[in-house]
Amino acid sequence: MALLEVKDLKTYFSTGDGVVKAVDGVSFSIEKGETLGIVGESGSGKSVTCLTIMGLNAKRNTISSGEALFKGEDLLTAKPGRLRELRGNEIAMIFQDPMTSLNPVHTVGKQLVEAVQLHSDMSKQQARARALELLKQVGIPRAERRIDDYPHQFSGGMRQRVMIAMSLINNPDLLIADEPTTALDVTTQAQILALIERLQAEYNSAVIMITHDLGVVAEIADDIVVMYAAEVVEGGSVDDIFHSPHHPYTWGLMGSLPRLNTDVDRLAQISGQPPSLLRPPSGCRFHPRCPYVMEICRTVDPELKPVPGDQNHLQACHLDEATKEQEAARLLGAVAGVS
Amino acid sequence: MTGAQSEMVLESRASGDELLVVEDLQKYFPISQGMIFQRQSAAVQAVDGVSFTVREGETIGVVGESGCGKSTMARCIMKLLEPTGGRILYRGRDITKLSRTEMRPYRREMMMIFQDPYASLNPRKRVGFIVAEALEVHKIGTPAEVKRRVQELLEVVGLNPEHYNRFPHEFSGGQRQRIGIARALAVNPKLIVCDEPVSALDVSVQAQILNLLKDLQSEFGLTYIFIAHDLNVVRYISDRVLVMYLGQIVESATRAELYNDPKHPYTGALLSAVPVPDPDVGRNRKRIVLEGDVPSPINPPSACRFHTRCPRFVEGHCDVEPPELVSRAGIPSSHLARCHYPLERWPLSEEEMRRGRAVPA
Numbered sequence: 198m199a200l201l202e203v204k205d206l207k208t209y210f211s212t213g214d215g216v217v218k219a220v221d222g223v224s225f226s227i228e229k230g231e232t233l234g235i236v237g238e239s240g241s242g243k244s245v246t247c248l249t250i251m252g253l254n255a256k257r258n259t260i261s262s263g264e265a266l267f268k269g270e271d272l273l274t275a276k277p278g279r280l281r282e283l284r285g286n287e288i289a290m291i292f293q294d295p296m297t298s299l300n301p302v303h304t305v306g307k308q309l310v311e312a313v314q315l316h317s318d319m320s321k322q323q324a325r326a327r328a329l330e331l332l333k334q335v336g337i338p339r340a341e342r343r344i345d346d347y348p349h350q351f352s353g354g355m356r357q358r359v360m361i362a363m364s365l366i367n368n369p370d371l372l373i374a375d376e377p378t379t380a381l382d383v384t385t386q387a388q389i390l391a392l393i394e395r396l397q398a399e400y401n402s403a404v405i406m407i408t409h410d411l412g413v414v415a416e417i418a419d420d421i422v423v424m425y426a427a428e429v430v431e432g433g434s435v436d437d438i439f440h441s442p443h444h445p446y447t448w449g450l451m452g453s454l455p456r457l458n459t460d461v462d463r464l465a466q467i468s469g470q471p472p473s474l475l476r477p478p479s480g481c482r483f484h485p486r487c488p489y490v491m492e493i494c495r496t497v498d499p500e501l502k503p504v505p506g507d508q509n510h511l512q513a514c515h516l517d518e519a520t521k522e523q524e525a526a527r528l529l530g531a532v533a534g535v536s
Numbered sequence: 537m538t539g540a541q542s543e544m545v546l547e548s549r550a551s552g553d554e555l556l557v558v559e560d561l562q563k564y565f566p567i568s569q570g571m572i573f574q575r576q577s578a579a580v581q582a583v584d585g586v587s588f589t590v591r592e593g594e595t596i597g598v599v600g601e602s603g604c605g606k607s608t609m610a611r612c613i614m615k616l617l618e619p620t621g622g623r624i625l626y627r628g629r630d631i632t633k634l635s636r637t638e639m640r641p642y643r644r645e646m647m648m649i650f651q652d653p654y655a656s657l658n659p660r661k662r663v664g665f666i667v668a669e670a671l672e673v674h675k676i677g678t679p680a681e682v683k684r685r686v687q688e689l690l691e692v693v694g695l696n697p698e699h700y701n702r703f704p705h706e707f708s709g710g711q712r713q714r715i716g717i718a719r720a721l722a723v724n725p726k727l728i729v730c731d732e733p734v735s736a737l738d739v740s741v742q743a744q745i746l747n748l749l750k751d752l753q754s755e756f757g758l759t760y761i762f763i764a765h766d767l768n769v770v771r772y773i774s775d776r777v778l779v780m781y782l783g784q785i786v787e788s789a790t791r792a793e794l795y796n797d798p799k800h801p802y803t804g805a806l807l808s809a810v811p812v813p814d815p816d817v818g819r820n821r822k823r824i825v826l827e828g829d830v831p832s833p834i835n836p837p838s839a840c841r842f843h844t845r846c847p848r849f850v851e852g853h854c855d856v857e858p859p860e861l862v863s864r865a866g867i868p869s870s871h872l873a874r875c876h877y878p879l880e881r882w883p884l885s886e887e888e889m890r891r892g893r894a895v896p897a
């Protein structure tokens with residue numbers, strides 16, 4: 198059984214302008230020790246998917262349906278008390294902005310101790326020792342002294358380490374990282390990614406990495422889900438997605454990426470803007486921006502189904518297999534380019 | 537300034553196509569103490585001795601981590617901040633000490649595009665007004681001409697000219713950045729300073745904006761100073777690249793030289809830290825992970841400012857004798873690096889990265 202299995206997850210927000218379908222039928226699963234990358238542009242629903250799994254959406258205007266089975270238990274129907282038991286204990290989350298997700302009026306030590314004591318009957322001394330151990334593990338220099346510092350006394354990269362320490366303090370089985378390195382510089386990003394990889398290997402946790410950076414997922418993910426306008430458009434192993442991408446949106450993402458190792462005269466760009474989720478386009482949601490659009494795309498929403506010959510590689514596009522293979526090969530050739 | 541640097545400046549002066557020359561630019565922000573009798577106790581050395589030349593029609597990329605002084609440098613060049621020391625020459629004329637009125641004719645030729653497309657447009661003004669503002673400040677054209685020009689500009693940057701009367705909030709992030717570009721183009725500038733113009737945008741929109749900037753450059757013969765922290769983006773757009781660390785230029789080279797054969801260990805670390813969107817490369821690659829954070833620019837490390845994090849640090853040399861930004865035997869004279877122990881080749885293994893041999897300038 199998968200550690201987490203998400204089936205046909207839908208999250209709708211009712212707003213003054215109408216219903217925003219922020220997540221519309223998303224399914225994926227993740228095993229213990231695996232890393233799943235969720236890729237997509239802002240507004241594609243990747244963060245809301247994870248907030249829904251964690252039960253962190255505002256109740257007032259949210260309607261969720263589907264299933265999110267964590268070790269066989271449906272998180273969507275779980276009672277708030279049960280969710281509180283799980284959160285920060287078996288499932289932990291690292292948020293994008295470490296400044297706004299730490300409490301500015303408490304020392305980091307106090308916040309870490311609180312996280313431990315909530316989920317165990319450790320004494321304050323034991324919890325503090327555990328907190329110190331974690332701070333050392335995530336590579337905070339002079340941790341014995343820094344444990345009594347306030348969040349504003351740390352730099353961005355150090356704060357993100359504190360967040361990681363806090364999320365790992367109870368050895369979670371599932372770690373959800375929502376753009377954990379987006380606000381950081383490349384050198385710090387490299388440090389944080391190396392840290393997450395090392396700790397994952399140590400604790401055999403599963404990691405869901407939400408990001409818009411294809412470079413980051415290529416380096417650390419085993420499987421990838423590509424989201425566009427609240428839906429999954431493609432999913433598969435990292436090699437499937439990078440070596441034989443099957444969806445025009447994935448092609449667009451890869452073509453529009455400036456690269457370090459090749460010179461290109463002009464980036465392939467996806468024309469137009471991401472659609473509004475208040476009134477998503479009919480048929481395939483990518484059709485207004487798709488260069489391969491056909492008549493059927495305007496009316497019929499393509500189903501997410503396996504690529505012929507590969508059960509684990511899913512894609513949602515009406516194009517025929519031959520054209521796809523040809524186009525993917527052309528794109529990869531262009532990307533490899535002149536080095 | 538070193539011999540090689542002044543030589544380089546002289547050389548480009550002789551060729552006569554340089555648009556902007558920056559010489560030994562410094563910007564210190566004083567830190568004062570005391571409630572009533574404020575006295576200066578220290579200074580943030582945001583930019584400390586930066587020299588470079590920008591030739592007409594080229595794009596200079598500036599990369600570095602946050603806090604390295606790249607934005608402060610841009611604001612000094614635009615005279616939005618008063619430099620503490622050094623000179624800025626625009627078309628051979630020293631503009632460092634010009635008053636606001638004297639500066640005005642130069643403002644028409646130098647424009648800026650800002651990072652945050654949400655914060656850099658006045659939310660209470662219509663797009664037509666925002667784009668036309670520079671024309672009105674410089675008293676160019678009659679109202680009818682201004683309107684025609686604005687609509688033309690909106691079309692040039694790929695927006696619907698009919699949207700003249702809309703407010704900024706009616707546009708998406710990418711469209712707002714296009715408005716920012718239209719505004720910068722309004723008075724036909726020569727030089728555009730782009731401060732992280734695509735960092736706030738999604739990849740697909742980022743590609744649109746980068747392509748647009750390239751098209752406009754070839755159409756109007758623009759010169760760009762392009763500041764970014766994303767090395768991939770800088771590679772795509774730049775002809776030459778400056779790498780900054782703690783207020784100084786640590787390496788300066790053409791695009792090909794810098795990306796294929798970096799000389800400074802910091803540049804090497806930056807390049808190896810960038811995630812590569814190719815799983816085969818990513819898995820087999822060894823990153824050079826730098827220890828710690830960027831030190832404080834209030835009290836920068838002695839001699840070589842990178843020595844506290846450098847894998848090639850040699851005690852008694854790097855922390856005593858400051859390296860100069862110079863070219864060396866066997867590499868092109870356009871390729872300058874501020875390091876006693878430059879990288880021999882690229883890529884290097886972790887082991888090789890640690891063992892450097894001193895190369896005399």
